[in-house]
Amino acid sequence: MTDLAHLAVPGTEIALRVTPKASRNAIVVAEEGLRAYVTVVPEDGKANAAVAKLLAKALGVAKSRLTLVRGQTARDKVFRLD
Template identity: 75%
Template structure:
């Protein structure tokens, strides 16, 4: 798992690109962009919940500190760290 703890500061906005139905759960940085791969299907918000869980673990913060600002049903999501 990629360590993103250097981004964990209050008020930071973190843009991610999500790939649902991947073969594994992972958070990677490719060409300066954060990509999150989750194995769950994008139905009923399950993929977004899995993204929050993985991103919080990579940042080293509680899931409750991440707020989804934009992209509830999109592959490109923007989170704010409270």
């Protein structure tokens, strides 16, 4: 698990690219930015919820502190830490 605790500052916006239906749940720091891999399918917001849970764990914060700002139905998402 990637430790992103240094990004856990209130008001921070975190952009990442999501890959649903992956073989594992993981957040990876790549050259182009953060990438999130989740095993769930992108139906009814299930993938968004899985990404929020995974990101919250990597940041060391409660998932209720994360708000999806952009990308509800897109692969590129932006979360804000409240």
